[in-house]
Amino acid sequence: MQANIYRALNLMLALFLLVALWLGYWGVARAPKLLAREDNPRRVEAERRVQRGRVLDRHGTLLAWSEVDDDGYAERHYAGDWLAHAIGYYSLRHGVGGIEAALDQELRGQAERSAWEAWRNGLLHRPQVGQDVTLALDAKLQQAASQALAGRTGAVVLLDAQTGEVLALVSQPTFDPNRLDADWEALREAPGRPLFNRATQGLYPPGATFNLVVVAAALEEGLTTPDEVFQDKHGRADVGGTAVRCANHPGLVALDLLQAAAYGCNVAFARLSLRLGSYRLTDYAKTFGIDRAPGLEMPTVTGQLAGTLPLSSKMLALTGSGQGETLVSPLQMALIAAAVAADGQLPSPTLLLNHARFARPVISPESGRLVRQAMVLAVAEGPARQASVAGTTVAGKVGTAEGGGGLVPHAWFVGFAPAGPSETPRFSIAVVVEHGGRGNRAAAPIAAQLLALALDTP
């Protein structure tokens, strides 16, 4: 019997050993895979305890911050609905978006932490504290832009014309990131698509604002000079079998190039477009970055160019007046304005302060100066008069872009300031009001208000 007892006891001890091995299997060998499972409630639990860093604007104003309650759970707060599209959102249920997503590593505090530190903090159950992030955004301008556009559908992009820093980025209608979890379903269903960022992802026909590209291209290619005079008696012409009209004809019989550009005289632009031809026109649109998504810290959209080349004369004339197949985003137009303002250097946009700066020469400084003169003229005495700001020189271009379908056209304004002959432009802006009507009525006043406020800031 002794031997039998020995055998039975050894069997049980072997089974204990098996349990010990299995403990090691689940607790160590398979642990990483198990813990990464979606249904691990500890992941949400840990996420709720992460104290994300604050997001500050360029002057140190709090834009987003986390508050920790007595149980150690952090809640994300935002300064208001006016910065939703500039900063994004953070939600346990619906994920992260915008800057919150782009700078997630820094904000969570994982970017500069060694494995040893992470292990030690986990062992001691120290809350994960993120780093603060300072944005190039100016809270005052952002809020003003959001209010200026409130109640309408559209977007505003205000850039530092020299550095490409985004000072305000507004898309209306907007949402309150503080109430995202509660409002999510309603926001998804809302007809105005408040979750959609029109400033970076909305595509619109550029209308007469595209004239900037055409003039710059024609000057660069030597196809016109500032002295060229366009005879345009009636404000209409026949191009490729279709009638081209000048929307804002000044009532002059003969216009020089700058006047034609300032007034957005489509007869002149149809001629310039035909001289350029579809390939060169498309190439310049590409040079100005319409065929690429601007490299911002949040998702942006690629503009759209005519699909099949060459274009017919009629399509070429339409394209030159911004009514062809070309579609651009407000951010792209603000960058084009900045390129004109910065003597032909197209900056790379950024939401971050003191970010490494890139600028790409797109046109010569001489061409840039001429386009700038035309834009100053447009604000001084042309159709963009509503964009003028007392005490400073504003350069601008309005556009009234047919969205098709017989709806009210989209109103555009792009421009920059200050634009005096000896001044260095500081701010460039693009405003689009969806179905807002004429650019000079709907978009230009908003730009004027914001440029005045921006210029007021030291």
Next chain:
Amino acid sequence: MAGKRTGQLDYHQPPRPPNLPAVQPSNLEPTLLALATGFTAVGFILLGLAMQGRVNLAATWPALAWAAGLAGAGLALRRWRPGHDPLLLPAAGLLTGMGLVMVARLAPRFLARQTIWSLLGLGTMLAAALGLREQAGRATWPGLRLLRRYRYTWLIGGLAVLALTLAFGVNPAGTGARLWLGLGGFYFQPSEPLKLLMVVFLASYLAEKRPLLTGTAYQVGRLRLPPLPYLGPVLLMWGFSLLLLIWQRDLGAAWLFFAVFLLMLYVTTGQLRYVLLGLGLFGLGALIGYRLFDHVRLRVDIWWSPWAEASGRAFQIVQSLLAFAAGGVLGQGIGQGGPTFIPVVHSDFVFSAIGEELGLLGTLGVTALFALLVTCAGRISLAAQTPFRQLLAFGLAAMLGLQALTIMAGSLKLVPLTGVTLPFVSYGGSSLVTSFALVGLLFAAEG
């Protein structure tokens, strides 16, 4: 038991320098008991720090009560049972202390109850250890023979209580298997003490019929069988286990009863084929159970493929595995993990909770403690003087070891999960008292 007991434990002392403090056999048990109570007290203090952020001495009263109980029990054993195994009580005491900490962590409202039950368990252990001495009180006191002589009375009494449960059983939780008898707010699970009664009965029965069981009486074909009356218990136990399974839906108890019986039968006869025959019968029963009963099928199905239903039927077992994974090697610390994500964690899954909060070190410690208990019980069995004592101690070792293995392997998805408690650690009065009674019987079996 007259004369020198040759099988008595021999603590061989190597010669050592006289000025070094040595753990002598005489102070080994007190030292270990002090360590066990110290561990419990530190556990309660850490729990207070983790949950309330401060040292809450008032909340450590269960640790103090438990320390006092263990000290009293240790002194009583020392006084009336000199030469008892010095490892059994500290190991059981440490496991119970860990259980108290885990109940305080996982289900604080049951803490007072668990403490009382633990002390009652100690009392039961002392009653068994001291009351079943041959010399207790009078010279005519039968001692351990009390169990042997009235084995049918014990068994029938136990079965009668079980029958009462079949008829009037309740479940304190409201739903689930009705395995409890309720009286005045206290609940009692008759199948728990019945485990011990069965071991006592089998030890007595097998010790008596041993010569007959090992002899060959007749042959059926190539299979040599013992006389039919002695084959009876095999079939009887099989039927009894099936009854438990069918009527009470108590998968765990059915498995334990039958497995312990098979091990005891093997130890008695040395015939592996009886065990194989028994396992075959058990497999048949399990197959029938799988076909007939939803609760058996559910247990087996979620054991075989839990991942597809991780948020449904297999939620509990998947959460259990996640707890082990979250614990890693060092554990999250007492009160700092998330074991309460596991439903009914304080009774069936306390091992997983230890895995999350104390880590691999904690669970390996618990495993080692159970292995130690089994080894101690096995040593008592090997050293025992009579076949009855030998079989009794072995049966108790098998019962304790298999129960611990069943729930540990179950919460690790090594075997299908059955609702048995982790002895000493899980919340539950009947389980605690029974586990301590088992230790008491082991002391009694020492002679």
